[in-house]
Amino acid sequence: MTLMRYAEALNAALREEMQRDASVFLFGEDIGRYGGVFKVSKDLRDEFGDARVRDTPISEQALTAMAVTAAMSGTRPVLEIMYADFLPLSLDALVNQASVFTYLWEGQVDIPFVLRTQGGGGVGTGAQHAKSLDAMVCHIPGIKVVAPATPADAKGLLKSAIRDRQPVVFLEHKLLYNTRGEVPDGDEVLVPIGKAKTVVEGKHVSIFASSKMVIEAENAARLLAKDGIEAEVIDLRTLRPLDLDAIRQSIAKTNHAVVVNEGWTFCGYASELSATIMEHCFDDLDAPVARVAMPDMAIPYSEPLEMAVLPNAVKIAAAAKKALA
Amino acid sequence: MATPITAGAVAGEYMETLVIVEWRVGVGDTVAEGDVLLTIETAKAAVDIEAPCAGVVSAIFAEADSEVPAAAVLCLIGTDSSDVDYDGGETPTVESGLSSAPATVAVAAGGAAEAPRAAVTSGRVLASPAARRAASSAGIDLRAVRASSPSGRIKLRDVAEASQRAPLFAVQAPVDLPADEHGPLKVHRSGTASGTPVFLIHGFASDSLSWYPLDRHLAKNHAVYRLDLPNHGASPKRQVGSFANLVREVREAFDALDLDGAHVIGHSLGGALALALADTRPRKVASLALFAPGGLGPRVNGDFIGGIARASRPGSLEAWLKVMVHDQKLIDPAFVNAAFAARADAELRAAQSHMGETLFADGTQSFDLAAALQRLECPTRIVWGRRDRVLDWRGALQAPGQVGLHLLPDVGHVPQLEAPDLSLGIVTALIKSV
Numbered sequence: 001m002t003l004m005r006y007a008e009a010l011n012a013a014l015r016e017e018m019q020r021d022a023s024v025f026l027f028g029e030d031i032g033r034y035g036g037v038f039k040v041s042k043d044l045r046d047e048f049g050d051a052r053v054r055d056t057p058i059s060e061q062a063l064t065a066m067a068v069t070a071a072m073s074g075t076r077p078v079l080e081i082m083y084a085d086f087l088p089l090s091l092d093a094l095v096n097q098a099s100v101f102t103y104l105w106e107g108q109v110d111i112p113f114v115l116r117t118q119g120g121g122g123v124g125t126g127a128q129h130a131k132s133l134d135a136m137v138c139h140i141p142g143i144k145v146v147a148p149a150t151p152a153d154a155k156g157l158l159k160s161a162i163r164d165r166q167p168v169v170f171l172e173h174k175l176l177y178n179t180r181g182e183v184p185d186g187d188e189v190l191v192p193i194g195k196a197k198t199v200v201e202g203k204h205v206s207i208f209a210s211s212k213m214v215i216e217a218e219n220a221a222r223l224l225a226k227d228g229i230e231a232e233v234i235d236l237r238t239l240r241p242l243d244l245d246a247i248r249q250s251i252a253k254t255n256h257a258v259v260v261n262e263g264w265t266f267c268g269y270a271s272e273l274s275a276t277i278m279e280h281c282f283d284d285l286d287a288p289v290a291r292v293a294m295p296d297m298a299i300p301y302s303e304p305l306e307m308a309v310l311p312n313a314v315k316i317a318a319a320a321k322k323a324l325a
Numbered sequence: 326m327a328t329p330i331t332a333g334a335v336a337g338e339y340m341e342t343l344v345i346v347e348w349r350v351g352v353g354d355t356v357a358e359g360d361v362l363l364t365i366e367t368a369k370a371a372v373d374i375e376a377p378c379a380g381v382v383s384a385i386f387a388e389a390d391s392e393v394p395a396a397a398v399l400c401l402i403g404t405d406s407s408d409v410d411y412d413g414g415e416t417p418t419v420e421s422g423l424s425s426a427p428a429t430v431a432v433a434a435g436g437a438a439e440a441p442r443a444a445v446t447s448g449r450v451l452a453s454p455a456a457r458r459a460a461s462s463a464g465i466d467l468r469a470v471r472a473s474s475p476s477g478r479i480k481l482r483d484v485a486e487a488s489q490r491a492p493l494f495a496v497q498a499p500v501d502l503p504a505d506e507h508g509p510l511k512v513h514r515s516g517t518a519s520g521t522p523v524f525l526i527h528g529f530a531s532d533s534l535s536w537y538p539l540d541r542h543l544a545k546n547h548a549v550y551r552l553d554l555p556n557h558g559a560s561p562k563r564q565v566g567s568f569a570n571l572v573r574e575v576r577e578a579f580d581a582l583d584l585d586g587a588h589v590i591g592h593s594l595g596g597a598l599a600l601a602l603a604d605t606r607p608r609k610v611a612s613l614a615l616f617a618p619g620g621l622g623p624r625v626n627g628d629f630i631g632g633i634a635r636a637s638r639p640g641s642l643e644a645w646l647k648v649m650v651h652d653q654k655l656i657d658p659a660f661v662n663a664a665f666a667a668r669a670d671a672e673l674r675a676a677q678s679h680m681g682e683t684l685f686a687d688g689t690q691s692f693d694l695a696a697a698l699q700r701l702e703c704p705t706r707i708v709w710g711r712r713d714r715v716l717d718w719r720g721a722l723q724a725p726g727q728v729g730l731h732l733l734p735d736v737g738h739v740p741q742l743e744a745p746d747l748s749l750g751i752v753t754a755l756i757k758s759v
Contacts, residue, residue, distance in 0.1 A: 198541075203659045253663055255455050255481060284666070286455040286481045287474075295341075308340055314366060315392070318344050322390040325475050 002185055007177040009151035010040045010116075013158035014078065016187045018048055021076060024162060027054035028063065028080030028116075037082055038118065038177045060086045064093035064115065068167075071113040072101065076162055084119030084171065085131045098167040099142030110165040114158070118172035120212055120262055121310050125174075126301040132262035132294070134210075134269045137169045138240045144193055145239040147171040149214035151181040153237055156191025164193065171239075173212040196243035198250070202230035205256040205320045208247065208273060210236040213260045219313035224320055231320055239269060248281055255286035256323045260316055265293040290319040327383050327403035327411045332365055332374060332395060340395045343367055345387055353406045354382045362400060376402055383408050388475060452479035455666070459484045462669040463638045481662050489640035502679050503672040506561035510578040511553040516544030521611070521756070522584040525551045526575065526602075528593030528617075529684070530633045530677055532558030532667060535592070538745035539752065547588075547756075552578055554595070556676040558667075564676070568684055568692040572601040579606065586611040588756050592741065593716065594619045594684070597694055603705075604697040611759050613705040614752050617713055617738050620694030621720030627688025629715050634677040639665045651712040651737035695723050705729070706755050708748060710736030729755075 004012070018024045025048075026041055032055040035042035045053040056063055060081050067079040081090060098111050121130035138145050144166055148154040154172070161168035199214060200221045209217040214235045221231040232250055236243065251257055257277050261270040270293040277289050292311045300306050332343055344366040350356060356376045363374050383403035387393045401411055450467040452460070456479045460467050463484065470487040472479045513533050516523075523543050525536045533551035540549050553560035555574060565571045575598045579587075589610050591599025596618025603610040619625070629648050636642035643661045647653050668674060684691055706729040709718040715738040721730050731751055733744055741748040 203663075252666070254659075255453075255662070283454045283458045286453040287476070287478070305341070308342070314344070318366075318390050318392070325390065 001182040003180055004151045004155075004183045005177065006151045006154050006172075006179050006181070007038055007040050007042075009155035009181075009183050010158055010172070011042055011044070012183070013155040013162070014041060014044060015047070017076075017159055017162045018044070018052065020187065021162075023074065024076045024078065025052040025054070025070075026078045026080070027056050027066070029056060029058055029082050031055060031080050036080060038172075038174065040116070040172075040177075041080070060089035061092065064090035065097065067113045067115065068093050068097045068101070068111060071098075071111045071167070072109050076112050076114075078114045078116060078162060081115060081117040083129050084117045084133050085128050087117060087133050087136060087169075090115065091136070094137065094143055094167070094169070095140055099140045102142070102166075111167045112163075112165050114161045114164075114168050114170050116158075116170045116172065118174050118177075120173040120175060121299050121306055122175050122212075124301065124303040124306060127298040130299045130306070132171075132211075134171060134239055134261060134263045135267060135272065137171075138269055138272065142166065144168045144241065145171065146193055146237060147173075147211040147239050148191075148237055149176065149209075149211055149235050151179065152183045153191050153197075153235075155183050156189055157193065157237065160190045160193050163190075168193070171211060175212050179215075191237070194238045194241045194243055196237055196246035197235045198232060198246070199235045200231065200233035202232035202254065204230045204232075204254055205258060205324055206232045206234060206247075206250040206254045207258045207260060207316060207320065208234050208236055209260040209316075210239060211262070213262055213311060216311065216313045217260055217316055220316035220320065223313060223317040227321070229320065229324060242273075242276065244276070244280060247277060248284075251277065251281040251284050255284055256320070257281070257285070258290045258292060258316060258319045258323060260292045260311055261294075262311055263294055264296050265291060266296045268293050287323040290323050292316050292319050327401040327408045328378055328380065329398040329411045330362060330374065330377070330400045330402060331398055332367075332372075340367060342392045343395050344392050345389050345399070346371055347389055348385065350382050350400075352382055352385055356380060356382060356402065365399075374399070378402060381405050381408070450479065451477055452484075453481065455481050456484045458669060459639070459662070459665065460487075462671060463488045463665075465638075482658055485639040485658060485662060485665075488638040502564070502675050503562050505563035507563070508561050509581065510555060510561070510574060511559040512578055512582065513551040513553070513559075514549070515540065515551075516547050516549040518548060520547035522548045522550060522582070522587040523756075524579060524582070524584065524587045524589045525549065526589070526591040526595030526598050527552070527554065527557065528595050528619075529554075529630065529681060530557075530668075531592070534558070534667065535739075536590075536741070539590070539741050539749055542749050543752070550582055550584070550587075552595075554598075556673065556680050562672060562676040564679060564683070566683065568597075571684070572598060572605075576602060576605060579609070584609065586759075588612045588614070588752075588759070590614040590616070590752060591618060592616040593738065596620070597690075597692060600694045600697050600701075601692075603701060603703060604694075607702045610703050612703050612755050613701065614755055615705065615707045616740050616748070617709050617716055617718070618694075618707065618720075619690055619716060620692050621698065621723055622695075622717055623689050623693075624717050625685050625688060625690050626715045627685060630681045630685045630688075631678070634674060634681045636668070637671065637674065642668065648714050649738045650743050651710060651735055652743060655743065698723060698728070699725055701725075701728065704755060704758055706731060706751055708733065708740045708751055710738060710740050710743065712736060713738045 031041040032045040032053045067077045070077045119132045146157045148157045207217045217233045224231045259270045259273040270291040274289040346364040348363045349361045357379050360376045361373045380402040384401040533553050589599045596615040597620035603613050633645040646656045707721045708731045710733050736743045
């Protein structure tokens with residue numbers, strides 16, 4: 001085990017996969033000379049040269065289309081979109097190209113690329129640089145979406161994503177980059193896509209979260225423990241495909257579910273999760289599934305206002321208590 | 326004219342919403358100026374809201390734990406409990422369709438003292454899906470169940486409570502033995518693909534989920550296979566006829582996995598089966614961990630076997646679950662509910678009852694594996710609680726010298742549940758020793 005920051009874990013995953021496979025290359029805005037605005041690709045240009053770590057102009061639409069075609073022609077590109085807020089500019093390449101080409105060519109092409117980006121609020125970056133658009137990419141069949149919460153999962157999942165045959169959108173969170181955690185040593189330690197992880201065990205209520213919301217959910221579990229409520233926290237890790245078995249098993253035990261997502265509530269990821277639980281676990285539910293998500297509004301630039309609207313541990317704990325009442 | 330109570334300046338000018346933590350008063354309560362009405366959670370801290378005047382609480386508009394707009398009217402203080410007119414009260418300011426809009430909830434006076442009877446809307450009782458399923462399998466009429474939740478909805482705990490009070494004559498019609506089902510036994514797989522395999526066999530009237538305290542740890546380093554016995558868990562329901570037939574079914578399921586050098590762990594009846602499996606597949610079994618195994622003496626608690634298989638209500642199941650363990654606190658309502666939910670199928674209970682009568686006729690174990698124990702070739706440990714009230718732990722004393730015995734004080738029939746860390750340590754050490 002090595003103690004690493006989340007950003008360092010991602011950097012290690014990129015380095016190891018680039019060393020392992022010469023067809024892996026990186027491109028995006030300011031990722032080369034500058035090392036990426038969050039320093040995820042730090043020093044990689046020095047090691048691998050500017051043919052494999054490419055600085056690009058600012059055009060998310062062109063970049064994503066380029067990733068798709070580069071993947072079709074036999075490479076494994078890893079694209080960084082600096083802010084998840086600009087994922088909508090990538091959507092045509094995801095919806096009309098990456099997700100359907102394998103089908104349109106009857107399986108003759110794979111589209112093995114990774115689109116890394118980061119979202120989330122909490123540092124006063126306003127309505128255009130703090131969103132969580134998980135639902136927007138999760139809506140697309142044929143695209144895998146992962147959202148790790150810990151350095152170990154960040155590294156293991158990024159390696160799995162780079163090796164995957166399908167396009168993978170890799171969602172990071174700006175407040176996680178400096179978090180630290182133990183990361184298993186070894187170039188072949190992968191975290192499988194599609195597997196959730198129970199991070200807190202409990203028997204009264206299941207809280208499902210991903211990315212930074214896992215930390216809020218763990219804090220909520222601590223708050224609830226003071227009232228004698230044992231909450232179970234499940235880190236989904238992969239948003240699509242969903243680990244339905246883990247969800248079923250937990251709800252069969254607790255009979256109560258709280259779903260948490262930092263994105264908008266209406267038509268959001270929490271809504272999808274809630275509907276899925278209702279369909280698959282209906283007879284196990286002892287209360288309606290509770291959603292804790294971002295209200296349907298722009299993220300305020302004012303930090304106090306921003307803190308008031310973002311989902312947090314207090315809101316999660318309140319939702320859990322209401323479900324158990 | 327009543328006085329509307331809002332959070333006012335306490336909420337802070339930048340707050341959109343606040344969370345109601347707790348009501349200190351109910352509708353109809355008389356309050357004096359300065360009395361605390363409720364506690365709210367703002368972005369900074371929990372704050373008490375006090376009555377600005379004396380009067381009677383005539384309405385409460387938002388329930389505890391709900392999130393409401395910072396400016397929302399929270400309750401009214403009137404001259405008496407019927408005084409509910411107030412300035413701005415004619416046109417509701419609730420914005421429909423917004424998730425932050427407060428639901429207008431009439432909270433019953435003195436709500437905590439008297440649990441409300443289940444809300445009945447247009448002839449339909451409000452109950453959670455889980456409560457409905459539990460009530461249906463226990464033969465309980467939901468109209469007679471009280472809802473303890475402020476939502477007015479009957480929950481699992483209410484059904485569990487009602488089932489303990491249900492009159493004796495409300496017994497369910499006996500369920501016929503279901504027709505034999507075909508197909509292989511269910512084996513649940515988890516863990517790593519590469520680690521050495523572990524094969525788990527549960528006990529009578531249990532299922533593969535009972536390995537939860539062990540298997541989630543074992544899954545980190547091993548390929549874990551949890552078997553469901555016939556008439557248990559997700560396996561087909563069919564009558565086995567004899568212990569020998571049951572052994573054959575288990576062996577077929579084991580052979581189908583084609584495992585090389587599996588560590589086999591069995592509990593109770595599953596322990597007897599594990600022993601029989603090791604006896605006939607010595608080269609395929611790397612080690613054997615037997616938790617309170619059957620087959621090491623004729624005696625078995627026949628009341629327990631019959632009672633737990635038959636129990637059709639949470640209350641009666643709870644009584645037998647408590648016989649299984651020494652520390653009675655382990656069998657809390659959540660445990661009972663989960664155990665009962667797994668046994669909600671009346672046909673499953675009927676099939677298990679019949680299987681119990683076959684294997685344990687006259688309160689006697691119909692199988693003797695003492696000789697198999699002497700013949701064992703693989704490293705073996707027996708883990709048994711000295712407070713076991715289902716099987717006699719002294720059966721372990723027949724073991725030959727090379728078998729390790731762990732006889733746990735203050736533990737009953739289920740060491741893996743009652744002493745999970747110790748049990749895991751024993752199993753892990755055993756596996757490492759191979």
